[in-house]
Amino acid sequence: xxxxxxxxxxxxxxxxxxxxxxxxxxxxxxxxxxxxxxxxxxxxxxxxxxxxxxxxxxxxxxxxxxxxxxxxxxxxxxxxxxxxxxxxxxxxxxxxxxxxxxxxxxxxxxxxxxxxxxxxxxxxxxxxxxxxxxxxxxxxxxxxxxxxxxxxxxxxxxxxxxxxxxxxxxxxxxxxxxxxxxxxxxxxxxxxxxxxxxxxxxxxxxxxxxxxxxxxxxxxxxxxxxxxxxxxxxxxxxxxxxxxxxxxxxxxxxxxxxxxxxxxxxxxxxxxxxxxxxxxxxxxxxxxxxxxxxxxxxxxxxxxxxxxxxxxxxxxxxxxxxxxxxxxxxxxxxxxxxxxxxxxxxxxxxxxxxxxxxxxxxxxxxxxxxxxxxxxxxxxxxxxxxxxxxxxxxxxxxxxxxxxxxxxxxxxxxxxxxxxxxxxxxxxxxxxxxxxxxxxxxxxxxxxxxxxxxxxxxxxxxxxxxxxxxxxxxxxxxxxxxxxxxxxxxxxxxxxxx
Amino acid sequence: xxxxxxxxxxxxxxxxxxxxxxxxxxxxxxxxxxxxxxxxxxxxxxxxxxxxxxxxxxxxxxxxxxxxxxxxxxxxxxxxxxx
Numbered sequence: 145x146x147x148x149x150x151x152x153x154x155x156x157x158x159x160x161x162x163x164x165x166x167x168x169x170x171x172x173x174x175x176x177x178x179x180x181x182x183x184x185x186x187x188x189x190x191x192x193x194x195x196x197x198x199x200x201x202x203x204x205x206x207x208x209x210x211x212x213x214x215x216x217x218x219x220x221x222x223x224x225x226x227x228x229x230x231x232x233x234x235x236x237x238x239x240x241x242x243x244x245x246x247x248x249x250x251x252x253x254x255x256x257x258x259x260x261x262x263x264x265x266x267x268x269x270x271x272x273x274x275x276x277x278x279x280x281x282x283x284x285x286x287x288x289x290x291x292x293x294x295x296x297x298x299x300x301x302x303x304x305x306x307x308x309x310x311x312x313x314x315x316x317x318x319x320x321x322x323x324x325x326x327x328x329x330x331x332x333x334x335x336x337x338x339x340x341x342x343x344x345x346x347x348x349x350x351x352x353x354x355x356x357x358x359x360x361x362x363x364x365x366x367x368x369x370x371x372x373x374x375x376x377x378x379x380x381x382x383x384x385x386x387x388x389x390x391x392x393x394x395x396x397x398x399x400x401x402x403x404x405x406x407x408x409x410x411x412x413x414x415x416x417x418x419x420x421x422x423x424x425x426x427x428x429x430x431x432x433x434x435x436x437x438x439x440x441x442x443x444x445x446x447x448x449x450x451x452x453x454x455x456x457x458x459x460x461x462x463x464x465x466x467x468x469x470x471x472x473x474x475x476x477x478x479x480x481x482x483x484x485x486x487x488x489x490x491x492x493x494x495x496x497x498x499x500x501x502x503x504x505x506x507x508x509x510x511x512x513x514x515x516x517x518x519x520x521x522x523x524x525x526x527x528x529x530x531x532x533x534x535x536x537x538x539x540x541x542x543x544x545x546x547x548x549x550x551x552x553x554x555x556x557x558x559x560x561x562x563x564x565x566x567x568x569x570x571x572x573x574x575x576x577x578x579x580x581x582x583x584x585x586x587x588x589x590x591x592x593x594x595x596x597x598x599x600x601x602x603x604x605x606x607x608x609x610x611x612x613x614x615x616x617x618x619x620x621x622x623x624x625x626x627x628x629x630x631x632x633x634x635x636x637x638x639x640x641x642x
Numbered sequence: 643x644x645x646x647x648x649x650x651x652x653x654x655x656x657x658x659x660x661x662x663x664x665x666x667x668x669x670x671x672x673x674x675x676x677x678x679x680x681x682x683x684x685x686x687x688x689x690x691x692x693x694x695x696x697x698x699x700x701x702x703x704x705x706x707x708x709x710x711x712x713x714x715x716x717x718x719x720x721x722x723x724x725x
Contacts, residue, residue: 460656460679461703462722482680486655487704488722523682525669 185590188576190583197600199616199626200591202576208591211616213570216546218513220530220563221268226260226275226551229253230558234333236285237538237551240312242293246270246540247312248551249297250558251283257299259285261315264545268562273315278308279322284329287538288336288345290365296345298325298334305329305349307336309368320368325361326375328352332383335442341396342416348400350383351375358383358402360414362421373419378412379404379426386455388442394449395471401442401453404428409440411453411469411476424474429467430459441493447501448516453478454492454505464489464507466514466521479519484512485527495539495548500567504548506539511548513565524566534561570614572624575641594640597630604629643697645708646671646681646689652707653716655689656681657697664691 191207194200200208226248235250240261249259260275278285282301289295295310297319305326308319326334326349336347345363359375379402386409387402398414398421410426440455454466464485467478489507497504502513503521511528514521530550537552550561576591578598583589592598601618604610608629611622618626618635627637644664646656656673658664663675666686673679690710698706698713702721707714 463703480674480677480679482682483684484682486681486683490722520680521682527683 184593184596185580186577186593187588188591189588190585193585194579194583194589196579196581197598197602198579199572199575199612199618200577200579201571201574208576211570211572211575211612213568213572213615215568216564216566218511218524218526218528218564218566219268220511220528220561222530222533223268223270223560223562224272225554225558225560226250226262226272227252227258227558229556230553231255231283232536232553232556234284234536235538235552235558236287237540237549238287238289238295239540239542240289240293240295241291243312243314244542244544245312245315246542246549246551247287247289247295247310247317248272248538248540248549248560249278249285249287250551250553251285251299252558253556255281255283257282257285257297259297259310259317259319261312261317262549263315264542264547264549264562268547270549270560270562271315273317276317276319278319279306282306284331284333286333286335288338290338290345291340294365294368296336296338296363296365296370298336298347300329300331300334303328303330305334305347307345307347307363307370309365309370311368320370323370323372325363325372326350326359330382332385334383335387335389337389337391337398339391339396339398339416340393344416344419346389346398346414346416346421348378348383348387348389348402349375351377355380357381358387360389360398360400360421360423362416362419364419371419373421376421376423378402378423379410381405386440388440388453390442390444390451392444392451392471397471397474399442399444399451399469399471399476401440411478413471413474413476415474427475427477429478439490439492443494443496443503445496445503445516446498447496448518450516450518451476452494452503452516452521454494456489456492456507457481457483462488462490464492464505466494466505468516468519468521482521482523484514484521484523485510491535491537491552493537493539495541497541497546497548497565497567499543499546499569500565502565502567504539504541504563504565506537506550508535509533511563511565513567526566528563528565530561530563534559537561568614572612572614572616575612575624575626577637578635592637594637596637598635598637599633601629601633601635604632604635606631610635643695644691644693645695645697646684646691647708649688649690652709653704654701654706654708654713655684655703657701660694666691
């Protein structure tokens with residue numbers, strides 16, 4: 145006969161336990177000491193000295209060690225360039241996850257767009273494959289990765305806007321045919337974003353026929369073939385340097401920032417459906433009062449799931465400034481600006497630095513890391529300088545190397561810098577348990593493992609969930625859960641880490 | 643007006659209205675109440691706020707030094723709007 149408490153069965157006819165939400169620490173310890181459930185403690189050999197109460201990680205040879213956190217300082221270095229002469233304006237770059245390489249493109253001083261695939265090596269180096277001339281009478285390239293080893297490259301050709309699909313193969317790249325998406329691009333960049341959900345690209349460009357203005361247009365991809373829907377007018381101004389576009393995978397919307405008057409910049413949210421895009425209302429947030437001299441960069445940060453707009457603030461002596469934004473419905477709103485370089489700044493751009501949960505910001509040879517919060521950015525304490533060796537760069541982050549490739553101009557020649565912002569790495573995700581005693585290097589000792597209760601803690605808050613912090617300490621928030629406090633000194637390891 | 647100057651060379655970095663709240667903190671400067679702008683590379687150790695100043699008509703960040711009394715043209719200043 146089943147045993148019930150308040151009509152809830154807790155012991156079944158088969159003498160199995162049901163509906164047990166929790167047990168007290170004494171019971172848990174008794175169960176553990178009795179060897180029931182496979183939890184409790186296990187004996188390991190230490191690799192390095194371990195103190196009682198330390199969280200330990202399992203090494204590949206079966207030994208255990210304390211959690212190790214390593215801080216890597218910011219570093220940079222000039223690397224070899226793709227090509228020779230360059231038109232000193234914006235170049236572009238993107239990361240191809242399929243190959244683990246970067247794709248870079250630039251315009252030379254003979255109005256030709258070139259493209260190459262680069263492999264980041266040791267230190268701050270990148271080795272480029274043979275560069276490919278994409279087109280003649282062309283310029284102002286913009287790249288976006290669309291996955292599967294493919295990229296889309298936009299550029300102007302005889303003042304018209306064209307796009308091509310590139311296929312990365314090793315350190316080489318080949319392009320399909322060129323498809324015209326607008327009859328007038330001028331000499332502006334035509335920024336492009338990839339809507340992963342809709343599997344479409346969206347490009348910014350110009351419309352010269354009535355109604356005149358800047359447009360966005362949806363492109364469909366089939367192999368290396370592109371086709372375009374109807375252009376949608378953003379506003380009645382021409383495409384300008386601060387106009388940018390990115391994709392927000394959380395809201396599955398396209399985010400656009402575009403100058404909307406002589407003294408205002410506005411944000412727009414686009415929803416792609418089929419081969420069309422619907423824009424929400426313009427939301428003016430006026431980061432600067434200048435004209436097209438102002439430049440800007442729009443970035444979706446996957447760590448914070450926020451959208452960042454970084455720009456040279458014409459209202460504030462052209463200082464480098466970043467705002468944090470988020471999409472709600474069809475509105476993109478930004479918080480207060482954060483000045484991160486109180487000096488006139490240009491060539492502002494940014495890229496995610498995902499492994500460190502940060503973003504790398506770049507302005508005119510200076511770079512800095514920042515951690516993005518809900519409405520603001522906390523910047524690293526040191527602004528780093530790579531020198532005048534790269535301007536107007538496209539940035540691409542290579543996660544396997546924790547390096548950023550800055551593909552731009554070095555005066556009249558193509559220039560490349562490879563750098564990393566300061567970041568920390570930790571092996572806390574490989575924790576196996578908590579030591580019950582002090583264990584000397586190479587000695588053996590007992591480690592509390594899954595379902596066990598470690599009693600060597602101090603200052604815990606009873607009932608709180610605990611996580612393993614990057615430095616191995618226990619914290620009440622984090623991304624690596626381990627257990628729950630039964631008292632100030634006892635932690636029940638209720639999270640497995642197999 | 644209020645100006646924020648760097649302690650190491652007295653360069654005038656920012657200019658704000660008299661009624662603008664400037665909060666010098668140990669790791670940043672917060673402008674406005676409620677917060678309107680954060681200056682991440684300035685803090686209570688490396689900058690000073692001067693109040694009730696009369697700025698030059700053509701003030702621009704980095705164009706002038708201010709020592710608490712006198713404005714002096716920065717001879718190395720290049721107008722970034724003309725670059």
